[in-house]
Amino acid sequence: MPYEETPVGSVQALYRYPVKSTAGQALRASAVTDRGLQHDRRWAVYTDDGGIASGKRTRRFRPVPGLMQWSSSIEDSETAPLLLSPEGRQYRVDDPAASRALSAAFGRELTLRTETAVGHHDETPLHLVTTSSLAALEGLTGGAVDERRFRANIVIDTGSRLGFCEDEWVGAELVLGGEVLLRLGEGMPRCVMIDETQAGIAAQRKALKLLGTHHSTEFGLQAHVMRTGKLRVGDVVTLRRTLTA
Missing domain, CATH: 2.40.33.20 (PK beta-barrel domain-like)
Structure with a gap:
């Protein structure tokens, strides 16, 4: 045509x-x-009811105010991103210490997970x-x-x-x-x-x-x-x- x-x-x-919902990485x-830029929003923070941490509340998403003050980055050769706290502490997202640090910072149970059948993009x-x-x-x-x-x-x-x-x-x-x-x-x-x-x-x-x-x-x-x-x-x-x- x-x-x-x-x-x-x-x-x-x-x-x-x-x-998802952290500050990002300029490239x-x-x-x-097929699912966008390589590595984009592949990981997300999950709340204890299975919701995906975001700035809003929907069927999929749960508000976690302040999460955007954390940041994340990844090199194309790596398999897991790095998560950076506002204080400058760095964690690999596949290390349980990262989820523990988030839970302590926000005073609630939070867990880092990769995307499954439920998409992370809005x-x-x-x-x-x-x-x-x-x-x-x-x-x-x-x-x-x-x-x-x-x-x-x-x-x-x-x-x-x-x-x-x-x-x-x-x-x-x-x-x-x-x-x-x-x-x-x-x-x-x-x-x-x-x-x-x-x-x-x-x-x-x-x-x-x-x-x-x-x-x-x-x-x-x-x-x-x-x-x-x-x-x-x-x-x-x-x-x-x-x-x-």
């Missing part, structure tokens, strides 16, 4: 979160698998934001907005395109570099996590309210992996739309 392609920018930043490059394996939308939100807040606040996997530099330009991309495909192909879903719904303190990021209490007022509490887009490959900072990003007769 014929399609048209339009260059829309380039990859400005890549982030993965080896342990220069990453393999993209909505889709990947999600992205654009610099145009970040600039639009800065206009609403009247100050700088750290891209890390939204915990996206991919930040796309969209240059001078108008704010929330990705709203027009829903249902299309994105080609990133020479290998990766994504199908774009709906806007990414946001919760209180975007306002909270994260490792290296101070709280910003009005972002969620402003998005609720001006943009249906959504920011960025959900994305599904259609073709795996290697993704790098600087890769050209092209929007692909199917042409209809």
Whole structure:
């Protein structure tokens, strides 16, 4: 089926979160698998009722305030991430000492586990934001907005395109570099996590309210992996739309 392609920018930043709901890891490059960036959210903290620690309460998730002040990282050659406490103590997540440290810090039983049949991602394996939308939100807040606040996997530099330009991309495909192909879903719904303190990021209490007022509490887009490959900072990003007769 014929399609048209339009260059829309380039990859400005890549982030993965080896342990869900902790501060993440900036990357220069990453393999993209069927479930997103390699190692992304493969591990999570679980509460004693089997819920997945998060910033909200749903069927799957349980709020654990303060978890984002911990951080996690992993080298591609490793099998288990490292967990770093706010005080700088480091633990391998597959060491029981890591779960004990979390339990002691939060005063409740918490356990680190790998993903099983219940997925760790909130909505889709990947999600992205654009610099145009970040600039639009800065206009609403009247100050700088750290891209890390939204915990996206991919930040796309969209240059001078108008704010929330990705709203027009829903249902299309994105080609990133020479290998990766994504199908774009709906806007990414946001919760209180975007306002909270994260490792290296101070709280910003009005972002969620402003998005609720001006943009249906959504920011960025959900994305599904259609073709795996290697993704790098600087890769050209092209929007692909199917042409209809």
